Amino acid sequence: MDYDKYAYEPFAVTVDLAVLTVTEGALHALLVERGQEPYAGHWALPGGFVHPDESAETAARRELAEETGLSDLSGLHLEQLRTYSEPGRDPRMRVVSVAFAALLPDPPEPHGGSDAADARWVPYDRARPLAFDHDRILADAHERVGAKLEYTCLATAFCPPEFTLGELQQVYETVWGTTLDRPNFRRKVLATPGFVEAVPGAARLTGGRGKPAALYRAGPATALHPPLLRPSPEGRPA
Amino acid sequence: MDYDKYAYEPFAVTVDLAVLTVTEGALHALLVERGQEPYAGHWALPGGFVHPDESAETAARRELAEETGLSDLSGLHLEQLRTYSEPGRDPRMRVVSVAFAALLPDPPEPHGGSDAADARWVPYDRARPLAFDHDRILADAHERVGAKLEYTCLATAFCPPEFTLGELQQVYETVWGTTLDRPNFRRKVLATPGFVEAVPGAARLTGGRGKPAALYRAGPATALHPPLLRPSPEGRPA
DNA sequence: ATGACTAATAGTCACTACGACTATAAAGAG
DNA sequence: CTCTTTATAGTCGTAGTGACTATTAGTCAT
Numbered sequence A, B: 001m002d003y004d005k006y007a008y009e010p011f012a013v014t015v016d017l018a019v020l021t022v023t024e025g026a027l028h029a030l031l032v033e034r035g036q037e038p039y040a041g042h043w044a045l046p047g048g049f050v051h052p053d054e055s056a057e058t059a060a061r062r063e064l065a066e067e068t069g070l071s072d073l074s075g076l077h078l079e080q081l082r083t084y085s086e087p088g089r090d091p092r093m094r095v096v097s098v099a100f101a102a103l104l105p106d107p108p109e110p111h112g113g114s115d116a117a118d119a120r121w122v123p124y125d126r127a128r129p130l131a132f133d134h135d136r137i138l139a140d141a142h143e144r145v146g147a148k149l150e151y152t153c154l155a156t157a158f159c160p161p162e163f164t165l166g167e168l169q170q171v172y173e174t175v176w177g178t179t180l181d182r183p184n185f186r187r188k189v190l191a192t193p194g195f196v197e198a199v200p201g202a203a204r205l206t207g208g209r210g211k212p213a214a215l216y217r218a219g220p221a222t223a224l225h226p227p228l229l230r231p232s233p234e235g236r237p238a
Numbered sequence C: 001a002t003g004a005c006t007a008a009t010a011g012t013c014a015c016t017a018c019g020a021c022t023a024t025a026a027a028g029a030g
Numbered sequence D: 001c002t003c004t005t006t007a008t009a010g011t012c013g014t015a016g017t018g019a020c021t022a023t024t025a026g027t028c029a030t
Helices: A056-068 A134-151 A154-158 A165-176 A182-191 B056-068 B134-151 B154-158 B165-176 B182-191
Strands: A012-023 A026-034 A047-049 A077-084 A095-103 A116-123 A196-198 A216-218 B012-023 B026-034 B047-049 B077-084 B095-103 B116-123 B196-198 B216-218
Touching (some): A012 A056, A056 A077, A134 A154, A134 A165, B012 B056, B047 B056, B095 B154, B134 B154, B134 B165
Antiparallel strands (some): B012 B047, B077 B095
């Protein structure tokens, strides 16, 4: 890094958040309606400028709270996705944006704030088109989360503190867009030490009909060894 | 992103590169000796300011060429690692740095250039301490590369256009710091369609003694399904 | 040459993980 | 009750892989 030899050009640095959740059996993204130009009236990912005294991670949490009014960010899983720096990605100035993927269980109802006219959970498939290059950021976040489900215990970040194995399986199926065999999924999850741990009191929960399911908590493990690979979409030969 | 409501503070945006290679059975990192303050005389990762008209990726390639004089960047694998944005990571101004992990086969000899007094391949274990937060960036790059070897075909990026399976295995062993069983490694690599393809002419190469090895090229595959997991460092129970 | 040494390649065996199932248990709805 | 629904238990065959042994094809020394 040479500060002295070359004059450096100042950039605006922003954060953008692809916040995902699983509700009603479908993947949803948290979007805001832009109140100002450019792209006023269009939907976009929440985000905003990084302040001089904060890191991108701090800015991400702050902007999320400001723009969507979400107060309970305790269960929020925040993770850097990548940085988008192509010149021209913002029509009026040079903006470098640090993008984050975020997961939230039990999505609370958002409401617009600061410069967001509105904020809403939108089904992933109906989210586009978005302002700026946010279509791509959202797709990158989806891809990254899907990949991380394979070899980490990230799926529990989509679940409330106590959950059933059926709910956990729903997360996988929703993010991957596949169906999984229930007994096999169960066997795999329980065979992975530290992935989930049973809630000891014979606690059970009923979603309606059917046999009540046992409740589990997220365990201390973070990695899945061996991984839980998503089924490859190849047809079997004749 | 709100340009209008809040005044935004300009940041300096830089790139830093953790360039890794495998030589003489050891992992090496490409380092430069800083010519200017701060940290003049200290070793650091190559990098520099992003110009107003280029993306971080473009800046990374340019800075690498400028600072280390490497002319042949054809085999270079460049990949965004993450962005480091903590306030105070640079002693004199607010700098946000987009870090890259890069892999290079057959390391060419570097020489200092622009603001780098010197440039050199340094064995990974003897690389620290580095200027700024580059110790951490280098460690993060190592971790990321090690993980990607498991489930991608990235290892071929460390190898010249034609290589033996022994060389490929050396890459895994060097990055992971483990040893692997040769027949099993071979079986796994050859069983993965598109990982490597044999060079058809009975081409062979001799490194010295022993039976000559067949030559292979990188295949079209990018992902490893199922992955090649590194052995977990757990001792077996009695 | 001849034998020692080295490294690549071939093949075996047992065990684990997992996909595709079938069967049973425990609830609510009619 | 019986039917439906969902959770949970268990079975079977196979692919993948760790730990080996054996063979092949070269160099290096004598």
